[in-house]
Amino acid sequence: MDLVDGLEGRCMLAIPKKGRLYERCMQLLKHIDIRFHRKERLDIAVCTNFNMAIVFLPAADIALYTSEGRVDLGITGEDIVAESQVQLETLLQLGFGHCKLCIQAPKRSNIKSANELAGKRIVTSFPNLTKKFFQELDSTKETTVRYVSGSVEVACPLGVADAVVDLVESGATMQAAGLEAVHTIMTTQAVLVANPNSQHKAMIEKVKKRMVGVLIAEKYVMCEYNIMRKNLEEACKITPGMKSPTISPLEDKEWLAVKVMIAKSDVNETLDRLEEVGAIAIWINYEVVVGSVIKIENFYQNTFQKRDMYLPFIFQPRGSSKLSILQLSVGLISTISMRRNPKVASSILAADNFLSFSGMKKGGRGWDYGGFIFFTTKYILVCPRTTRITIKMYHK
Ligand SMILES: Nc1ncnc2c1ncn2[C@@H]1O[C@H](COP(=O)(O)OP(=O)(O)OP(=O)(O)O)[C@@H](O)[C@H]1O
Numbered sequence: 001m002d003l004v005d006g007l008e009g010r011c012m013l014a015i016p017k018k019g020r021l022y023e024r025c026m027q028l029l030k031h032i033d034i035r036f037h038r039k040e041r042l043d044i045a046v047c048t049n050f051n052m053a054i055v056f057l058p059a060a061d062i063a064l065y066t067s068e069g070r071v072d073l074g075i076t077g078e079d080i081v082a083e084s085q086v087q088l089e090t091l092l093q094l095g096f097g098h099c100k101l102c103i104q105a106p107k108r109s110n111i112k113s114a115n116e117l118a119g120k121r122i123v124t125s126f127p128n129l130t131k132k133f134f135q136e137l138d139s140t141k142e143t144t145v146r147y148v149s150g151s152v153e154v155a156c157p158l159g160v161a162d163a164v165v166d167l168v169e170s171g172a173t174m175q176a177a178g179l180e181a182v183h184t185i186m187t188t189q190a191v192l193v194a195n196p197n198s199q200h201k202a203m204i205e206k207v208k209k210r211m212v213g214v215l216i217a218e219k220y221v222m223c224e225y226n227i228m229r230k231n232l233e234e235a236c237k238i239t240p241g242m243k244s245p246t247i248s249p250l251e252d253k254e255w256l257a258v259k260v261m262i263a264k265s266d267v268n269e270t271l272d273r274l275e276e277v278g279a280i281a282i283w284i285n286y287e288v289v290v291g292s293v294i295k296i297e298n299f300y301q302n303t304f305q306k307r308d309m310y311l312p313f314i315f316q317p318r319g320s321s322k323l324s325i326l327q328l329s330v331g332l333i334s335t336i337s338m339r340r341n342p343k344v345a346s347s348i349l350a351a352d353n354f355l356s357f358s359g360m361k362k363g364g365r366g367w368d369y370g371g372f373i374f375f376t377t378k379y380i381l382v383c384p385r386t387t388r389i390t391i392k393m394y395h396k
């Protein structure tokens with residue numbers, strides 16, 4: 001099939017072909033079940049389950065292509081959208097690709113404010129935003145803005161610039177180049193953008209809705225608990241839900257079952273407060289994607305903060321048949337024994353398992369002292385308290 005013929009009538013979605021946003025975009029497409037087969041060296045892939053095609057473009061060009069209607073939808077950074085100065089619709093902030101566009105000057109120059117750079121030489125990959133910023137700052141002195149396509153940070157050491165305007169995430173690049181931030185022009189993250197005149201409105205809405213679903217699933221977990229009728233009002237104040245909780249009667253007329261979404265970031269606090277108002281049989285339904293959870297550096301902090309937060313859970317692998325349960329190694333190592341025996345813990349962490357999980361140990365207060373820790377060699381999920389986990393596994 002000729003590729004161009006195969007594209008006719010399809011909704012075109014552009015994603016970065018490489019760089020910082022690429023992996024997360026690919027992950028997102030998997031999560032919303034957009035399937036495609038990309039032939040080697042080809043930057044267009046036809047979807048097998050949607051009337052869509054995926055176009056792999058340089059991140060910096062996606063806003064322009066979308067505004068011109070060459071593609072209907074695109075994922076790129078807000079910084080690029082602003083820099084491109086084009087008309088398009090921003091549908092959704094995607095919660096990744098967070099960084100800041102900063103003016104950075106050499107540390108030894110002792111420049112502490114953007115004002116000191118008016119009239120000087122700036123190098124950047126964002127000439128429009130940079131010019132606009134300096135024009136608004138001081139129109140009497142003309143600041144020279146020079147475009148480079150990458151490795152912006154070397155412009156000062158090479159003597160090409162007095163300062164640069166570049167993206168900063170961890171600050172490592174800036175620091176390594178002997179630069180420091182003197183001003184933030186904008187903060188940015190990845191966004192879903194659309195051409196406002198696209199013929200594929202229904203498809204665009206569908207993609208957006210699915211992405212919203214993924215974002216909600218990333219931020220919220222389903223929580224279920226039983227509560228006495230007389231305590232319901234208090235409990236609902238703690239867990240008001242997105243709109244309101246689902247409440248069902250139990251056999252025992254005094255008791256009710258509540259099902260409600262709660263923010264992942266507040267899980268522990270919420271569970272503590274629910275217990276205080278008499279909730280029992282509290283379950284949290286985590287749906288996580290392997291590899292997107294807690295980075296290994298955070299492991300020790302997150303694991304050992306709370307002693308009393310673990311109970312049984314159901315492990316339910318599903319998804320890709322290529323990634324079978326055989327790739328899981330199962331051990332029964334409680335957080336307590338790991339704490340007492342960090343050597344064991346570190347040897348397990350160093351093991352070359354794709355994914356392992358540790359189980360629980362019966363402690364002084366029944367199962368309360370048990371714990372579950374999922375870990376890959378890269379990512380860790382610590383499961384709080386009564387946690388039912390559904391892990392969707394994606395084959396890499
Ligand atoms: N360090 C970073 N952390 C998070 N997001 C970033 C970072 N650097 C860039 N981004 C986001 O990713 C977008 C694309 O930047 P990136 O540097 O990956 O592009 P590229 O130049 O196409 O790739 P490469 O640097 O591999 O040539 C940026 O416009 C920004 O929105």
Ligand SMILES: O=P(O)(O)OC[C@H]1O[C@H](OP(=O)(O)OP(=O)(O)O)[C@H](O)[C@@H]1O
Pocket residue numbers: 019020149150151152153166167168169170171172173174
């Ligand atoms: O604050 P940090 O975490 O160090 O990230 C910032 C760096 O990341 C981006 O560049 P990238 O590494 O993508 O390469 P590039 O310079 O070729 O664009 C950006 O342009 C910075 O140089």
